[in-house]
Amino acid sequence: MPNTVSEPRPLDRGVLRVIPLGGLGEVGRNMTVYELDGKLLVIDCGVLFPEEHQPGVDLILPDFTPIRDRLDDVVGVVLTHGHEDHIGAVPYLLRLRNDIPLIGSTLTLALVEAKLKEHRISPYSLTVKEGQREQLGPFELEFIAVNHSIPDALAVAVRTSAGLVLHTGDFKMDQLPLDGRLTDLRAFARLGEEGVDLFLPDSTNADVPGFTPLERDIGPVIESVISKSSRKVVVASFSSHVHRVQQVLDAASRNGRKVALIGRSMVRNMGIAADLGYLKVPQDVLIDAKAAGNLPDDRVVFMCTGSQGEPMAVLSRMANMEHAIEIGKGDTVILASSLIPGNENAVYRVIDGLTKLGANVVHKSNAKVHVSGHAAAGELLYCYNILKPRNVLPVHGEYRHLTANADLATSTGVPEQNAIIGENGIVVDLVGGVARVTGQLDLGYVYVDGSTVGEITxxxxxxxxxxxxxxxxxxxxxxxxxxxxxxxxxxxxxxxxxxxxxxxxxxxxxxxxxxxxxxxxxxxxxxxxxxxxxxxxxxxxxxxxxxxxxxxxxxxxx
Known part of the structure; x- marks a missing residue:
């Protein structure tokens, strides 16, 4: 049941207040505000993509109302990784105050700075890496390597006079990651020994039993599909999924095919990843779209956006015969991503449209062409047993995911009253190892529609x-x-x-x-x-x- 709106009492000195402005009850809009002694720290600032019942909406932002009049108190925005649901709303926050410091890893900041450039904003940024510590006002931050479906993801430990908080961002525990960068369980164990007062874990796969499959298991499947294809191949994925693009580049190279990146965000993000060394491009494999049009169908792979059925994305336009790349009988289309909740109907419409054109459509339901970037129940149990947190506030997930995560916490010994399930705007105060719900703010959706922000109701x-x-x-x-x-x-x-x-x-x-x-x-x-x-x-x-x-x-x- 929805929580009753109640204004929290004024915050006493020495008490840490935590307010998620997005990411609870939804997969997207991740943003959490921490307040201590008059200063604010923001972790992540992402967008949510619209569903069918929100026609004409381009993006949905977190509701900045609780901090809009206190932007001068914000000591920084920490970005855990470079996915849109964690960085996409940064330009709209920086429109309100453009000198808020941005803190993140090399790739994360490169992706967000490219986005800000389109908004004509030059940010003040601080690049950090795992193991590094930084003091921002009353918050001491320690950055911890975590494995995800994009390189350079970081968890954040926040040390304060009120207690120690661990905010995971998105993570999983792939034991054989493509980039060799493991989730740092040794750091988690050290924090557990120190004593974690509040744990904010990724909940997306909390209701999935066992462990998330290995990312490296996907490469051979993609290569097998490409090797058996007699005509053109189209692979759709998130525009920031560096690991998946790497696998496609390698598979295409081994099968004598060239790869053309299609879609503005795909070209931009992979260009950044290649320049920074996160994407290893085999020699002479990448070509532009015009050159790809001159090649025989059996010598080209198109890597594009649109795996979530977005109406204006490349894959949807192909399915609707509104794109220069025509899909026909014998072509192969691979949807190399998971379904974000709420996008199912749109994705299946695209699959139907492509199938009707004669394409062989390969997706997660009929082939192992994608694994999730989020920890399943078994991995979360490991974290709870290592950390032994006193209090838990599950984030990043729909209500069923949050509930499943809280159940995992209690099964490992966290008292039921200390496993807090909340909605966006819940106010949690932490002091002396005790976390209490002290209020519920009334937050809404902020819609971006063309050039207007927040005017659509x-x-x-x-x-x-x-x-x-x-x-x-x-x-x-x-x-x-x-x-x-x-x-x-x-x-x-x-x-x-x-x-x-x-x-x-x-x-x-x-x-x-x-x-x-x-x-x-x-x-x-x-x-x-x-x-x-x-x-x-x-x-x-x-x-x-x-x-x-x-x-x-x-x-x-x-």
Whole structure:
């Protein structure tokens, strides 16, 4: 059940306050604010991608309201890794104060700085690596290597006078990682010995039993699929999944194929990864899209975005035959990513569209072409047993994931009352090894729609859904305000109503009669006349057609 909104009491000195602004009850918008002695530390600042019931929305941001008037108190934004759901909202926060320090690993900062460049923001940044410690105001930060589906991910230990907090970011415990960079369990054990007062672990796979499969198991499967393909191959993945792109480059090279990166974010991110040495590009394998068009189909692999069914991404446009790269019979398409909750319908529509064009579509459900970047239940149990945290606040996951993670915590000995399951805006205060829920802020969604930020409301989205699903009817009438007599009209226009124009012949007399009766009852205002028209047409269309279109009456005095 949703938590009741309650304002927290003023924060006493020496007490650490933790407020997740995003990432609880959703996979995305990860952002957590830590407050101590008047200073604020932010860990991650990501976006959430819209679902089908949010038409026209490009991105969804965390609600910055709790810190909007306190930006001068922010000592820094720590970014755990370079995925959009952890860095995508940084430009929108820095629009409010552009000199907030950004702290992260080399690759993470390179990705976010490229993004900020597009927003014409030059950030102040501090590059850190595992084992490094930094003091930001009252917060002492220690950075710990963790393995994820993108290189250079870091967990963050936050030492304060109120206690020690460990924030994992996204992580798993791949024991044979492609880049040789293990999750540093020795550091976790050391923190456990020191005493972790509050643990904020990744929850995405908390309800998946066992252990996440090895990343290196995917390479041979991708290579096998490519080697058996007689025509062009298209591989779709996240634009920041360096490991997956590496596997595709290697498989293509061994099969005598060239690789073309398609999609602006894919080209940008992989260029950065290659320049920094995180992506090892085999000699003469990468070519541009134009050159790829001149090669035989059996000598090219296209690596693109769109694995989540995003309408404007490359793969969706291919499925809709709206892209220069045409998919045909005998082509192979590999969706090398997992499904983010909420995207299932969009992804399956893309799969159906590609299949209808004759492609052989290979995805996680029919081949081992992707493994998750998140720790499953077995790995989380290891962490709990190593850390022995006093309190747990699961983050990064839908409600079922948070609940499963809390259950894992209690199964290893964390007292049930110390395993806190919350929503965005929950206020948790920590002092003396005790974490208590002290409030619940009322946070909303902040929508990015084109160049506008935060101006689109839930009411606007409801109107868009009505327009998309039920259609639109406009009625123009000119009346004599004294008598209510219709002088011009009613002129009725409809869009998306799927009815012939003559269907409105039956409602026109009803409109005329209703306006006359309203005038006889003393109505003289055009707005009131408009409401009469709206109600009349609304009753008619609901009764006769079982529809609820958007009705826009325009009544003027003649």
């Amino acid at each position: 839930e009411a606007d989205l409801k109107d868009r859904r009505i327009l998309a699903e039920e259609g639109f009817i406009s009625i123009f009438v000119a009346v004599d305000a004294q008598t209510g007599r219709v002088i011009v009209g009613p002129e009725i226009q409809a869009r998306g109503f799927a009815e012939e124009e003559r269907v409105f012949d039956s409602v026109r007399p009803q409109i005329i009669k209703a306006l006359q009766e309203a005038a006889e009852n003393g109505t003289r205002d055009t707005h009131q006349f408009s409401q009469v028209v709206r109600r009349t047409v609304g009753r008619w269309v609901n009764t006769k057609h079982r529809r609820r279109p958007m009705i826009v009456p325009v009544v003027i005095e003649a």
